[in-house]
Amino acid sequence: MSADRQSWKDIRDRIRDQILDRTYAPGDKLPRDADIAEQFGCARTTVQRAMQDLSDTGLIERKRKGGTHVRANPVTRATLDIPITRLEVEETGAVYGYQLIDRKVLPTPREVAAKFEQVEPNSMLRVQALHLADHKPHILEDRWVSIETAPEILDVDLARESANEWLVRNKPYTRFDLRIYAISADAETARMLATEPGSALLVLERTTWIGTDPITSVRSITIPGYQLLTKS
């Protein structure tokens, strides 16, 4: 009956098993952490750690005073890693390439300003660029950068270094927003991505802030067949 040293993952798995085998069914209340700790012969901190993990992955819900419940309507919670485009390309073994298409300071269009809630930058730098994999188009990037938050961007030679890389290394964000959808390629987009007009393309739209200051909003249009995968 001597309790071996148990890791929080052991505890987590044992609790999860009890949920899977319906010892605790969806909607049921689980015992207090303290009682579970006693039952398993470990410290309450260890149970807390296990519960935190189950809560993070969406299997249970915890409330102070309310206790811990098995979620009645579990969600699928997935983590997406979006690397710098260059690294994403290089990881597949392909040769990365980059072309600046256009670079212009412009007044902020309304639809771009709208993405930055609250603070709306007056004029921004618009950068259009193409990322290549093995000399073929890979991602078409349409980016707006706040000149007020990142004035240094004006001095960067964007023909050599992509705004993507410069920003990620020099303007870390504290908050971001990601939106994923599909579009049908128009003639211009199709031409730049070397594909057919009407092709279905996956689009990633990201907006980033540092504190409440807007940094950048970018629309990345991928080539046909592009897939996003969840990490492990």
Add this chain to the structure above:
Amino acid sequence: MSADRQSWKDIRDRIRDQILDRTYAPGDKLPRDADIAEQFGCARTTVQRAMQDLSDTGLIERKRKGGTHVRANPVTRATLDIPITRLEVEETGAVYGYQLIDRKVLPTPREVAAKFEQVEPNSMLRVQALHLADHKPHILEDRWVSIETAPEILDVDLARESANEWLVRNKPYTRFDLRIYAISADAETARMLATEPGSALLVLERTTWIGTDPITSVRSITIPGYQLLTKS
């Protein structure tokens, strides 16, 4: 000099600030947890908790013996919540509806078997269904369920309860795989989603296992304009 009680979030923010202001630049090594704890006048456990969070969000990288480094190439790490389709629809205030299109036991096609690595089910239940929002098509679901892992599915009245809901409540998974991409609607798909052939559609493909046993693989085709958003 009396150090006030500090929460791990305070510590996390202070460390993050030091990274943002370049006290520690990308690639730099941070001091050992113990030293940071001393510097901030808190327990090492608290620093550990703060570091764990920064590591989770992709800002730093930690290695035993190797120490803690600011990531040279930060990734954007986003969390996606994918709820049960009915709840997703109801949350927008729309009326949820559901139609079973077809239900058939079939030998597992090769492309479906391939999604379940290792264990490949022999015959599966194929369920095609349509989820409606305000009586209009919303998501078209093409699902394969393992009869070996979830034989009870054969007795479920799938005309009344969607396989989506039944599975989520009765066959929780321990592992899953998610893939997101865009397709162009073919004639049949367009007809069922009441849209034009050639429309760009976002597709979510999910495969789930319980342990190493395959449960289901589903392809959810969304209507034009559908968007995935990151949580908070």
Add this chain to the structure above:
DNA sequence: CAGTGGTCTAGACCACAGC
């Protein structure tokens, strides 16, 4: 082999939310 992050324990106090 030794340094650094990862985890466990026991006990205490805090903070939020139901009662």
Add this chain to the structure above:
DNA sequence: CTGTGGTCTAGACCACTGT
């Protein structure tokens, strides 16, 4: 007001991995 989860502390040991 009181119960329950959330966190902090101090100290100890473990486990991975670079040297």
